[in-house]
Amino acid sequence: MKREPNKKAVGLFLIIGFALLACLIGQSVLHKMSVDKKGICVMYFNESIQGLSEGSPVVFRGVEIGRVTRIRLVANPEDLKFQVPVYARLKPIGNMGPDSIWGKIWKKDDLLDTLVKRGLRARLATQSYLTGQLMIELVMLPNSAAETVQEANDADFPQIPTVLSRTEEISKGLDKLQVREIVAQVNNITELLGKELPILLPALAQSAQNLDKTLGKVARSSDVTISNLNKTLVDISDAAKSLQNLTDYLERHPEALIKGKKGN
Numbered sequence: 001m002k003r004e005p006n007k008k009a010v011g012l013f014l015i016i017g018f019a020l021l022a023c024l025i026g027q028s029v030l031h032k033m034s035v036d037k038k039g040i041c042v043m044y045f046n047e048s049i050q051g052l053s054e055g056s057p058v059v060f061r062g063v064e065i066g067r068v069t070r071i072r073l074v075a076n077p078e079d080l081k082f083q084v085p086v087y088a089r090l091k092p093i094g095n096m097g098p099d100s101i102w103g104k105i106w107k108k109d110d111l112l113d114t115l116v117k118r119g120l121r122a123r124l125a126t127q128s129y130l131t132g133q134l135m136i137e138l139v140m141l142p143n144s145a146a147e148t149v150q151e152a153n154d155a156d157f158p159q160i161p162t163v164l165s166r167t168e169e170i171s172k173g174l175d176k177l178q179v180r181e182i183v184a185q186v187n188n189i190t191e192l193l194g195k196e197l198p199i200l201l202p203a204l205a206q207s208a209q210n211l212d213k214t215l216g217k218v219a220r221s222s223d224v225t226i227s228n229l230n231k232t233l234v235d236i237s238d239a240a241k242s243l244q245n246l247t248d249y250l251e252r253h254p255e256a257l258i259k260g261k262k263g264n
Contacts, residue, residue, distance in 0.1 A: 040069065041112065042157040043086045043122045043136065044149040047168045051134035052124065058088045059125075060138040066090040068136065074151070085154060088136060112158045116146060124165040139163075 049071070058066035070087040112120075119142035127135040138160070146161040 039066075039089045039091070040087055040157050041090060041160050042151075042154045043088070043160050043162050044083055044151075045086065045122075045124060045162050047124065047164060049084055049086065049124065049134065051127075051132045052086065052136070053133075056127065056133065056135050058090065058122075058136045058138065064091075065138070074153075083149060083151070085149075085151065086136070087157065112160070116160060118142060119144065120160060121146075121163045122160045123163045124168075126167075 052068065052071070054068055054071060056068040057064045058068065066088045068086060068088045072085050072087075074083045074085060075081075076083075119140045120138060121141045121144055122136050122138055124134050125137040127133040141163060144161075144163050148159050148161055
């Protein structure tokens with residue numbers, strides 16, 4: 001007689017099997033999530049990140065050390081403020097062998113925190129002027145303030161403080177120079193000149209004509225004066241020659257002072 005299977009045992013076996021499969025899947029998912037979070041950091045930029053996209057490089061001293069993995073837009077419904085967290089995965093630094101100096105340094109849990117305290121900052125930089133693509137540049141700026149953003153969703157990720165890009169710093173500097181006020185003053189001066197020039201130009205033309213006439217008179221007077229001066233110089237030259245001749249004659253004939261010149 002054929003024996004019927006124990007339905008309870010089969011059901012229990014299936015339940016245990018499904019439970020084990022669910023545990024394996026859950027463990028795999030958790031492991032993947034933990035691996036995905038490893039090496040991820042977050043940065044908050046206080047300027048437009050147009051040109052930055054997922055996959056954009058993160059460089060330090062010209063060397064690519066990571067890539068942007070995610071960009072979010074977070075809105076606060078209470079004060080209607082918007083924040084843009086940018087996530088990047090950083091590569092291990094140097095030779096990561098267990099006995100290497102880099103491996104020993106990187107094993108420190110507070111390495112990134114130590115670098116931030118020493119001035120590690122992130123800023124946007126131009127990757128291509130032709131396409132306008134941006135990248136993230138990590139720089140050491142010990143004298144800059146380390147301002148961080150407290151976001152509950154990012155509590156698991158280390159945060160790198162950010163500073164303004166060079167382009168944004170120039171823009172801020174131009175704002176401080178009050179360019180609009182300077183342009184307004186230039187416009188006022190231009191309008192004033194536009195009103196006054198039709199009045200000033202005829203007066204300037206008349207003054208130029210009078211100056212030309214005066215210079216002509218002075219030139220003619222100067223010609224006469226120069227001619228008279230030349231005649232005077234000629235007379236002085238002739239008198240000097242006569243005096244020189246008399247001096248030479250007296251040297252040769254000193255008795256002429258008493259007897260007078262012969263032949264007279």
